[in-house]
Every structure is written in structure tokens, then in C-alpha cells.
Amino acid sequence: MGRRLEGYSNGRMRLKLYPGGQLGSERDTLELATFGGIDLNRVALAPLNSIEPLTIVPSLPFLFDDEAHMRRAMDGAPGEDVLKSLAPHGLIGLCFYDSGARSIYNVSGPVRRPEDLNGLKVRVQSSDLYVSLIEALGANATPMPLGEIYQALVQGVIDGAENNWPSFESTRHYEVARYYSLTRHVIAPEVLVMSRTVWENLSSSDRDIILKSARESVSVMRGLWDEKVDQSRQTLAQSGVQVNEIDDIGAFVERVQPVWKRFVTSPAQRALVDAIRAMSTAA
Template sequence: MSIDTFKRGLVAGAIGTLFLGAAATGALAADIKERSIKLPIVNQLDHPQGLGAKKFADVVSAKSGGKMKVKIFPGGTLGGEQQVASAMQGGTVEASMMAPAQLVGMIKEFVLLDFPFAFANEREADFVLDGPVGKKLMDKLPEKGLVGLSYMEQGYRSITNSKRPIQKMEDIQGLKIRTILNPLYIDMLNALGANAVPMPFPELYTAMESKAVDGQENPYSTAEASKFYEVQKYMSNTRHIYNPQMLLVSKKFWDGLSADEKKIIQDASVEARDYQRKVAREMDQKSRQELIKHGMLINDIAPAELQRMREKVKPVVDKYAAQVGEPLVKEFQAELEKARVAAK
């Protein structure tokens, strides 16, 4: 080997070592602390909500080199959504996933996303949630002690009950239907002729088993994962409200994070969102088939009957639209129209 070749080898080796050293120093220099993040959810780990939470936990761990660990508490073990939201505001729980509908008591504008029969399909929902209206709603969270990261999916809510199938609007008359602690949901079900019974989700199965309520309204995946087929005979495909899920963190927790840690959590939330939406949509029809296998009788509803239901709840929509305010409602409707035009 010539002296020149030997020198060139030394220089190349030194440069390679320098680059490796710089990369290692960069990783070590990232401002990431050992952190344990509690993330309670009301559903089980095999529910789309649980799968989204698990994906988020895995990505946070991978991106932080195992320093930031997300511990999931499924099945409402830390309480219902209202309790968890309060715990997040107080800083004793770091993160959670829940429907924006659960937060209407503190931010009235979130009711916009619950307008009955607003979203014709998931594509429209994605367009609105990931656009300026979705961001405008999330921007209201920090003043209430929460930070929104991304919108995932729970799905379309339909009614189950233990008494009869719902083929027409009159079949809802007199049924005691559990719903969430949200005034619009209560008004909507009452307008359709039901007796709405607001109740935390962890109490629901027992209430249906004891016949304290006749039924409830949730997507197929929730009914399957929670084994509602054990205490409910009928499920009618009303698809009356589309429910997103929101991945949230406590503002007290968020404010204590470094810029590097915030980026890890934000990036993980987007990756988890895209994965969770895909999985939720794949699981929807699978869950329907599983419910049927377990003996639940599922029926679709004629378009004319669904239109009657839409007309019946229109005064409820108008009531809450007035509370939200005309500018935001118009912006919401304009985004929906854009989504429909884009799909043509």
C-alpha cells in the first residue's frame, strides 16, 4: 500500500468516525426525559380505540428510544370520560382518547361535530376534521387545560335494544336508551320518541343486564368489543351520528415537555391517527358480522324512514346551531360542501 493510499484511508476513516459521532451526539443531545404517561380509555384494547392507543404508545416508545412510556388503562378502569377529562385538567392523568361530544360541557362549539346525519361518509368527516374547522375547535382546548393532538375514529352510532327492531321512527317510541352526558344527544333521542338516559359508559352493561335501560347507541365495534350481544337482541342501523375520537393530553403535562418531546408526541399522534382510521373502517363490517354470529338481529332502515328521522331532529340541530353561532356553522357547512364537490 502506498503512503498516499494509507493517508486517504486514514482521512476516510476519520470522516466516517466524525459522522457517526455526530449522529450519536445528536441522539444523545435530544432533550428527552424518562417519562411515564397514563392513557385511560373506556373501551377494550381490541376495540379500534384501544388499537389506536396501542399504536400511539408503540410509536412514542420507538421515537423516544424507550424513554417515554405510555401505559394504557382500558375498560374504564380509571373512570368514565368526564372523570378522566377532569383528571387531565388537574394533571393527574397525562393523556386519553374520547369523543369530542364528551367535552361539550366545557367547549360548546364541539357540539357542531355531533349534528345528527351531518356526515354522509367517513371521507367527509376526514376532510372537515383535518381542515380549518377541526383545527379551530382544537384551538379552544388549551384554555380549558387540555391539548388536542389528532382526530381518530369511533364510527357511526346506531341503536341497540332488548325489545324490538327499529324499522320505522315509531318503533323508537318509549324505549329507555342510554346515551352520553351530552344535551344534544338527550334532546335528539327524546325528539325521536325515546326516553334518553344519560350514563357513564362503564355503568352501561350492568344497566342493560338489569333492564334499567332497554338499550343504547354506539358503533358496531363498541357493541362487539363490549359484548353487548349478551344483553341486547336487536341493533338497527340508524347511523344517526358520526363520532370522531380525539387524542388529548393534559396541558399541565404538555407544558412540561421539551420541544423534542412535544414533536415525538405530535408525530406519533398523526401516525397513530392514520393507522387507527384504517383499522376502524376495516373492523366496522367485521364487527357487524361478529354481532350476527353471536345472535344479534341487525336490520337496515329504509331511506324514507331515515329521512323522517332527519326531519324530526331538525329543530334540535337548529337549537344547537344557534348556540354555536352562525359564522362557525356556516364555515362547517361550507367545508362539508367542499368535501362533496371534491368527491365528484
């Protein structure tokens, strides 16, 4: 995206990156972006759930059939509706990036049925939706920062967590949690946002350049992401992690129906759900 920005603007615009939490947590950086302290922010949807109800929908459990369905929906009209919903909150939604399918890993054994989660302490993001999801499946949800999970697994503070292939591998959580069960319960994207304060001070031509550069970066990101997923799978296979499919995913889907009832409450949310489901592979 930075190279495109620089090229399209003849060198007037460039990106300076602050990776690895240098500017604080996602909630910290969202606040910075809202007030114009930083220009752009790549953030997960979970911190936005308490700000804008429409962002809850793409985070719903078992909403998407697969990653292809998610990409199709979020690149289309449903995704545009979510991006536009951020403007009243001081953010301009530019595009969606991938964050993979989230599955459950733990220290005890394979999860094949919801009953296998009974009593397990499972780390989740600090999100009411994720807490409700894990508890609906029978586990005890434990909100915790990502950086604390490894030690918590070692010390037995938690029994497991849930995340995508690359995160499970890159954090080295697999060294402790040797069972990875492919629940694929959430396939939520991440979103690239811009400070509305900064956006409104730009010319229309510069806004076009930023939006074009962001949208063109999506296919690059997805290519890199798919490569990383394959690499992570290979690393985990070589490490001896036990990976298993789910015996009856319908049992998991049934368990989370109360989560949908709790969090999908407005006509706008229901309309968004219907639009996304209409783009299902099976539709």
C-alpha cells in the first residue's frame, strides 16, 4: 500500500509503519485514530464491537461457510455497509484484510464435540461476543491479552485458547497446547481504518489515492496470508501437534444460537446477516 501511495502521489504521501504494538493495544490505537493522533490503523473487529453494532455481524460464530465466502461478502455490498457505519465514530473504513478461521487449541485433548469443552478455561479476546461464544460451547471464557497466553498455558491458569493457524504457530503456543481442533467457529476479517479528522482535511484526489491504494493492497495481503497459513500448517505438522476435524459441526452451531439472539438485535444487523447469507456458497 505504501509503494502505491508513493507512486500515485508522486512521492507526496508515504507510510510509516509501527508494528508489534508499538503504539499500544488495539483499543489505544483506535482512540488515537479517532482523534487524529495517527492516520491509519489495521485493527481486528472485536474492539469495534462496542462502538458500532454492525461490526458484530462479521464476527458472529459460523456466519461464513469458509474464507472464500467471507472474502466475497466483505468485498461486496455487505462489507461496504460495515465500512460506512464507522464514519459516525470518527473512522473511515477503507478495506478488509484476512484474519483466517479461528479454531480451538488446548493442553488436554482433541475437541470433537461441544461436551469436550466442558470445564476447560479458554482464553478469549476482551469481547462480550467472544466470551458469550465460548461459554455457550460449555467452556469457561477467560479474557486475556495475547502476550500473556503462553505463560498462562505453562502455569495452568488456562487450558487453551482459540486463534488462526499463523497465530497459533507464531506465538509458539503449540509448544504447550498440543491439540488443535478445527472448529473454525469465527472467520472474522480485520479492517483498515483512517482517522476521519485526517481524511476530511485531505483533497478529494488524495482521498481517492488512499482508497485506491488500500483496495489494491487487499489481494497482496491475502496472497501473503495464504502463504503464511500453509507455512504454519507445515511447521505444526512437523512439530507433532495433533490436528483434528470436528465430528458434528451442527452440534456446535446449535449451541451458539443464543449468542446470535443476544447480539443480533436491530433490523440493520438482521439485514446484514441476510445479505451475507445470500452470498453463501450453498445459496
